[in-house]
Amino acid sequence: MTATTDAPGVTDTKSLTLVLTEATMLCGGVRSLRLESADGSTLPSFTPGSHLVLDCGTTPQGMPRRNSYSMTGPELEPDHYCVSVQLDRGGRGGSRWIHDLEIGTSIRTSRPRSVFAPVLTARHHLLIAGGIGVTPILSHARAAAQWGRSFTVLYVWRGTDAAHLAELRELCGSRLHVFSSRQELWAHLGPALLKQPLGTHLYTCGPSAMIDAVEGAAKAAGWPSARIHYERFGGVGLDPGQPFTVALRGSGQEFDVPSGTSVLETLEQHGITIPNLCRQGVCGECRIPVADGSVAHRDLYLTDEEKSHGTSMMACVSRAEGSRLELNL
Template structure:
């Protein structure tokens, strides 16, 4: 197993983030493991808002580059004595989940300080929380905060039979505010009326597979929900068409970068030694956003809003491409 650092763990944020020790590993389901990460000296860790995630350096990839994945935090957010992450093993993934599943108590990992793009709206009168599969992880932190602060909420959890991570936690926290669904048909039978029967000022939060989130947001829109009251996180964009080859011209350096079919713009830039900060590489987190000077863009990400995509002045190079032979970037 590859350890990321031999330096002492610390709870003091730095550019490199934190180095934490694995305190406990728990198998929640046959494919999901929960990691409890602590400072080696027992110090409190930086607080975070519900829905936050940390970026974990998960060893190295096949070409020696650091592999980094973001994972939602599942525990209490105020002055926590640990960070909890729950990770589903993805056999066909890039290796990050396998690396996480290889960890044992006492191992040390490098992580970022918490980041949030999925926080609850404190002025909401009611919180309608929807989780599907491993999408339960950010929803769980929302639930913990709602219980702590006495907020009105309900949870709908779609899961497979005998494969429901954190079900015990949710049952204990939610009581009769938890609605369980083991099939999508049953979920939609319940969710359709639920979308129409909510107090004014309710906010909807959802995390799960892209297809379910897309349908949920579409149904919410047709039910009259304003976009500002619908919040979601996807797992990723799924399998993408390899796309046509194109050339990316970097206007500040004058460099042309050829991007082949099946190769992302992010990968092509990296192969030329042009480092672009990135995290998820799935068009979700927004970390790799690049400014575009000119050229048509084939937006494939799940981060930018419709107006931002229409403006055509930026793209997510991990998944998006030129919709034509040439794209000019402000690099």
């Protein structure tokens, strides 16, 4: 990653320095941040469904902590960016760091990155959100409403309040359907999947179990995989994995990768620098070439086809399936 300079706003080709100008507690431990350039200049436009990678302090081991958060605000020549972050007390500490941020704090972020963009040729967009997974869905809905695209939003949450519900109601009107339980969502979704016009694309974000169920229901209803799109929460539910050895074909070096430690962290500990941003398997920055061995892919970036080739991996989250992995490094 290219280091930032002291200049305000846009600082280089890969990163920004932004200032927290406003913070609002929405509901259920969700904090919405408004981020602006220090000089008030216009920020880069972005594709609906994009995310920012924020520098969120350091881990107890002194390693940089970077988390990806979906962008919820206007995408065309914006004067600010917005992200909404749910406090995860059992997480890696990034959300706690963000919830403690004070107004006026400078934050280094990536430029907007897109891995969950709408298909502009779609005849209709069916948008399904679960809990805090509403954030990229809000971005999709905002753009669809602005450009007059056909869309429907299904939003399910637990508890008494839902993040961004009032904003979605204003944007969507009768195109928004809300559910207070997954049972209500499934009762509606089953028939809805069979009634969508030909050429509809489905987009869903939320807990992994919900995404798997939505994807399964769509495929059972005859939807082709090419029309099903989803974004999972980065870094969620990853087990520590088994230890293995990583070998660097270029230098002949070999290192042990312990359980609970990533390839990226192992290489860094031995003085080998790998470009990286999110450290959650989302941004694609730490992609490295694989020479030999089977990879247990755990990222959200590579396509299924790329994973099947087995020639690259995301060093921040993916591991070896066996006891040894050779890299073209």
